[in-house]
Amino acid sequence: MNCKQVQNLLNAYVDRELGCEEGYAIRTHLHDCSACHEEFVELVTVKQLLGGMVAEDPSKDFEARLMRAVFQEEPATQKSGFRWRPIFTFSGVGLASMAATLAVLVLSRPAADPNSNVARRLNFDSEFGRPAVSTSPDNVQNIAFEIQRDQIYAVGPDAASGVTVVSASHGPRQ
Amino acid sequence: MFFSAAKERLETDTAQNRTARFERLLRETQKPAFNFALRLTGNRTEAEDLVQEAFVRAYRFFDKYDDSLPFTNWLYRILANTHIDLVRRKRRLKTTSLDTSNQDGASSWEIADEDAAADRSIMEQTLDEPVQNALRSIRPEFRTAVLLADLEGMAYEEVADVMKTSVGTVRSRIHRGRKQLREHLLRHSPESVRQMSANKGDRNEL
Ligand SMILES: [Zn+2]
Numbered sequence: 001m002n003c004k005q006v007q008n009l010l011n012a013y014v015d016r017e018l019g020c021e022e023g024y025a026i027r028t029h030l031h032d033c034s035a036c037h038e039e040f041v042e043l044v045t046v047k048q049l050l051g052g053m054v055a056e057d058p059s060k061d062f063e064a065r066l067m068r069a070v071f072q073e074e075p076a077t078q079k080s081g082f083r084w085r086p087i088f089t090f091s092g093v094g095l096a097s098m099a100a101t102l103a104v105l106v107l108s109r110p111a112a113d114p115n116s117n118v119a120r121r122l123n124f125d126s127e128f129g130r131p132a133v134s135t136s137p138d139n140v141q142n143i144a145f146e147i148q149r150d151q152i153y154a155v156g157p158d159a160a161s162g163v164t165v166v167s168a169s170h171g172p173r174q
Numbered sequence: 175m176f177f178s179a180a181k182e183r184l185e186t187d188t189a190q191n192r193t194a195r196f197e198r199l200l201r202e203t204q205k206p207a208f209n210f211a212l213r214l215t216g217n218r219t220e221a222e223d224l225v226q227e228a229f230v231r232a233y234r235f236f237d238k239y240d241d242s243l244p245f246t247n248w249l250y251r252i253l254a255n256t257h258i259d260l261v262r263r264k265r266r267l268k269t270t271s272l273d274t275s276n277q278d279g280a281s282s283w284e285i286a287d288e289d290a291a292a293d294r295s296i297m298e299q300t301l302d303e304p305v306q307n308a309l310r311s312i313r314p315e316f317r318t319a320v321l322l323a324d325l326e327g328m329a330y331e332e333v334a335d336v337m338k339t340s341v342g343t344v345r346s347r348i349h350r351g352r353k354q355l356r357e358h359l360l361r362h363s364p365e366s367v368r369q370m371s372a373n374k375g376d377r378n379e380l
Contacts, residue, residue: 011349015323017330039356042367046356049366050213050309050324053302058208058222066204067197069226070233 001025006036014043196233199245204229207249213321214257214314216306224260228253243335250326251336254318261314304363308355316351319344324352 006029012018013026030037059065204225211221211228231252232239239248309317315337322333334344359367 008349011352012330012345014352015330015348017345042356042360043352045367046352046359047324049305049359050320050355051327053213053305053325055205055209056212056218058205058218058225062208062222062225063201063204065222066200066226066229070196070200070229071193 001029003029003033003036006030006033007039010036010040010043014040014047192236196236200229203246203249206246207253210250210321210325211253211257213306213309213325214254214317216310224253224257227260228256231256247332247336250322251338254337257318258314304359304366305355307362308358311358312351312354316347316354319347320351320355323348 006026009018009022009026013023016023018026030040207225207228208221211224212218215221215224228249232249235252239245309321312320318337319333322328322336323330328336330341330344330348333348334341337344337347356367
């Protein structure tokens with residue numbers, strides 16, 4: 001092998017991506033050729049510099065911001081599948097009448113398990129105090145809900161974007 | 175009524191599982207993804223934006239994720255493609271024509287990012303600075319390939335899988351990328367390459 005051939009294979013050699021024969025030919029050449037050997041050492045150094053770069057942490061609130069950004073997106077499954085019709089909006093509805101409506105609906109549903117994924121998700125959403133996307137493909141009633149402490153949650157389409165959201169009514173807290 | 179309620183609950187659970195699964199994967203991989211993006215962009219803000227965009231896209235196409243692949247490999251594919259999109263968009267703002275000529279037949283990846291160094295925001299002075307500058311001087315597709323190999327420790331076949339290309343193309347990208355990194359470092363901060371090289375006089379190495 002001449003210098004040109006060796007230099008063309010040098011990075012693959014550094015990465016141990018060559019077969020025995022090519023590897024052996026290069027090793028032999030490097031032993032005898034100081035120019036190629038020098039380049040080889042420098043390439044190994046570059047590889048080590050890259051591998052040795054110090055890992056940095058993202059900002060403290062990064063994970064929370066990611067969660068918000070991701071779960072505000074409408075999941076792909078719902079884009080083609082179900083159309084969500086607005087059942088009611090929260091803006092003009094008083095807490096008392098809404099609670100009454102939901103109470104009626106509660107009676108017609110099996111009791112919600114507080115340890116269910118739904119409940120856990122809702123806890124997560126409330127941590128950030130804002131609506132998040134629900135992925136429930138509810139084509140029957142277009143509404144799912146959960147009552148937790150003094151908060152009322154409902155799943156439905158956001159009036160502005162049409163995206164399905166979990167909405168939270170904070171009542172007196174807000 | 176009860177039947178539809180049960181059906182509804184089942185569908186809800188499946189969707190909730192999907193969400194919970196993605197949430198777990200996000201928590202597990204956001205830090206390494208940030209570090210990969212940081213080396214790709216050389217800038218914390220850009221890195222965070224890039225990771226966010228990648229996770230949003232990943233969630234949107236989560237149904238297409240085949241879990242025989244490690245999630246990070248799939249995520250890094252999306253992240254690298256998103257990065258190319260961003261570089262291209264940025265470049266389109268500045269120039270009207272794109273030079274997509276290339277030697278390895280993958281024009282979509284072959285767009286230089288030389289503007290990046292010019293408009294990078296202030297970054298803390300670190301030991302990695304010369305390396306990061308060198309990285310920013312090479313084409314993003316070379317940078318991606320070299321980083322996947324050297325930072326993530328992937329074999330060429332794995333890099334090819336992430337970049338959805340052939341092993342031959344990966345070999346060529348890493349070869350050209352690392353060669354250019356070496357040249358850049360020798361030109362701009364020779365001590366970074368030579369200092370370490372001085373300890374490697376032993377020819378029996380590797
Ligand atoms: Zn030689």
